[in-house]
Amino acid sequence: MLPAGSVVLTPKVAGRFASGGALVAVAVAAAVALVTGAWVVAGIAAALLASGCFLLRETLVAMYRWSDPELVLPGEALAIGGAIDLLYRRRSRGLIDVSKSHVTCVLSCQERATYRQGTTSTTDTADVFEHGYSGSASGTPWGFEAYISVEVPIDAGAPTFDLGNNEVRWRIETSVDGTNMPADSHSFDVTVAPVLAEQMRGVQDS
Amino acid sequence: MTYGIDLELHENVAEVGGRVSGEVRRPAQPADSSDPVRALRLTLYCKTSGRGDEDEFIASKVELPAADDGAFYNRFELVVPSAGPISYDGRLIRVSWAVEARLDVKLKRDLKVHKPVLVVPLGGVAVYDRPHPLQ
Numbered sequence: 001m002l003p004a005g006s007v008v009l010t011p012k013v014a015g016r017f018a019s020g021g022a023l024v025a026v027a028v029a030a031a032v033a034l035v036t037g038a039w040v041v042a043g044i045a046a047a048l049l050a051s052g053c054f055l056l057r058e059t060l061v062a063m064y065r066w067s068d069p070e071l072v073l074p075g076e077a078l079a080i081g082g083a084i085d086l087l088y089r090r091r092s093r094g095l096i097d098v099s100k101s102h103v104t105c106v107l108s109c110q111e112r113a114t115y116r117q118g119t120t121s122t123t124d125t126a127d128v129f130e131h132g133y134s135g136s137a138s139g140t141p142w143g144f145e146a147y148i149s150v151e152v153p154i155d156a157g158a159p160t161f162d163l164g165n166n167e168v169r170w171r172i173e174t175s176v177d178g179t180n181m182p183a184d185s186h187s188f189d190v191t192v193a194p195v196l197a198e199q200m201r202g203v204q205d206s
Numbered sequence: 207m208t209y210g211i212d213l214e215l216h217e218n219v220a221e222v223g224g225r226v227s228g229e230v231r232r233p234a235q236p237a238d239s240s241d242p243v244r245a246l247r248l249t250l251y252c253k254t255s256g257r258g259d260e261d262e263f264i265a266s267k268v269e270l271p272a273a274d275d276g277a278f279y280n281r282f283e284l285v286v287p288s289a290g291p292i293s294y295d296g297r298l299i300r301v302s303w304a305v306e307a308r309l310d311v312k313l314k315r316d317l318k319v320h321k322p323v324l325v326v327p328l329g330g331v332a333v334y335d336r337p338h339p340l341q
Contacts, residue, residue: 113258163261
């Protein structure tokens with residue numbers, strides 16, 4: 001049971017769907033080539049399919065054994081200068097030993113500035129903050145979970161905003177490390193509110 | 207002859223969701239003045255500068271009707287949006303806020319006065335003395 005006010009985030013782009021979709025597309029192409037008698041095309045597609053399955057074997061195993069992860073935040077947004085405990089959780093198919101596994105997450109802030117020259121629109125980006133955090137995973141009856149302490153800096157980045165041409169985004173990128181764990185990573189968009197964390201209030205900057 | 211506008215802010219630092227307050231004054235014009243003033247508009251606006259194309263928006267505004275002699279003495283309050291953005295001095299983007307007092311003069315160029323405002327995060331008035339981030 002999650003505390004009241006908790007927000008559950010799902011990954012921005014599920015890598016499993018992208019990888020699985022590419023393999024399905026190649027498989028369909030191979031099948032169509034077989035049916036139409038285009039043996040050379042079918043052969044190439046089959047080779048692509050085999051090598052894709054080999055290269056993506058970890059992802060395919062993860063697709064079968066693990067659901068996409070969820071990130072649980074204590075509230076809608078993070079505060080500047082605040083430290084919070086994120087909950088990373090993931091469901092598994094069957095009982096899997098997750099001891100000696102840990103979750104790594106990277107909190108990052110990016111400025112995005114868009115400008116137009118004639119009919120061309122260009123977006124420049126600058127990563128103004130990036131910091132890694134990690135937490136140990138523990139098994140649960142339905143999978144595993146890990147608590148990760150994350151701090152939003154007061155001396156880098158800005159609260160999230162999007163004014164059209166100028167934008168500041170925050171993101172948390174997660175990955176799992178462990179013998180029985182999928183070697184995949186996921187990205188979650190998070191919001192940093194223009195609110196100073198309680199513990200930073202009244203702390204005079206020097 | 208045109209008399210200028212005197213714009214004074216009580217504080218030049220405001221939190222998101224808070225208010226910017228101040229006073230605006232303009233002396234009475236001579237009876238033979240050829241500058242009929244229609245109104246005085248006060249706006250709190252935000253604009254960006256830097257690598258990207260400029261974004262600008264008015265967060266709040268107040269319009270004060272003109273007196274017969276063209277004089278003003280008014281206190282005002284303008285609301286800062288709770289969603290921000292806060293004043294920011296980043297690598298590609300700079301976000302700045304200001305109060306503008308614009309005198310709408312009939313058939314003449316409007317007179318304008320600007321005063322910068324530092325918009326800080328909620329709870330940050332005692333902490334910030336310059337745009338975020340503090341480094």
